[in-house]
Amino acid sequence: MKQEWNQVLETDKVKELDAFISKMKDQRGALITVLHEAQNIFGYLPRELQRYIGERLNIPSAKVNGVVTFYSHFSQVQKGKYVIKICDGTACHVRKSIPILEELQRQLKITSGSNTTEDLLFTVETVSCLGACGLAPVITVNDKVYPAMTPEKTTELIQSLRKESGHEV
Ligand code: FES
Numbered sequence: 001m002k003q004e005w006n007q008v009l010e011t012d013k014v015k016e017l018d019a020f021i022s023k024m025k026d027q028r029g030a031l032i033t034v035l036h037e038a039q040n041i042f043g044y045l046p047r048e049l050q051r052y053i054g055e056r057l058n059i060p061s062a063k064v065n066g067v068v069t070f071y072s073h074f075s076q077v078q079k080g081k082y083v084i085k086i087c088d089g090t091a092c093h094v095r096k097s098i099p100i101l102e103e104l105q106r107q108l109k110i111t112s113g114s115n116t117t118e119d120l121l122f123t124v125e126t127v128s129c130l131g132a133c134g135l136a137p138v139i140t141v142n143d144k145v146y147p148a149m150t151p152e153k154t155t156e157l158i159q160s161l162r163k164e165s166g167h168e169v
Pocket of ligand 1: 087088089090091092093128129130131132133134136138
C-alpha cells in the first residue's frame with residue numbers, strides 16, 4: 001500500500017508542490033510554510049521529500065530535518081486517512097478515556113509498535129488536552145470533535161468511517 005518515493009515523483013502532487021515553492025522561494029521563512037504545504041499535499045514528510053525541498057530552497061537537508069523533527073505538527077511517517085486523536089488529559093481521563101482507547105486498539109488491531117492500520121485508513125494518537133474539557137471524554141477525527149464518547153459510540157464511529165471510505169464494515 002505504501003508508495004515508493006520514485007512513484008510519488010511522477011505524480012501531480014510534486015507539480016503542485018513545485019508551483020507552491022516557486023511562489024514562496026524568495027520569501028523569508030519560506031521553509032516552514034513550504035513544509036506545511038508539503039505535509040498538506042503528501043500527508044507526511046519522508047526524508048526524500050525533505051531532501052527535495054532542501055534542494056529547491058537551497059537549504060541543507062540536515063537543517064530541513066531539524067525543523068521537521070522540532071515541530072510535533074510535522075510527521076515523517078505516513079498517517080491514515082482518518083487521524084483519530086484521543087484525549088487523555090485529566091478531565092478526559094477521569095471520565096474514562098482509557099476504555100475508549102482500548103476499544104480503538106481492539107477495533108483497529110493496532111499494537112503498541114504502530115499506531116496506523118495496515119490499510120492506511122486510521123491513525124490513532126493520544127494527546128494531553130484537546131481544549132474541550134467540558135465535553136470530556138473527547139476524541140477528534142481529522143479535527144472534527146466528538147464529545148462525551150464511550151466505547152460503544154467509538155465502535156459505531158469506526159464503522160461509519162469505514163462505510164464512508166468504502167471499506168467493509
Ligand atoms: S482534558 Fe480532554 S479535552 Fe481537555
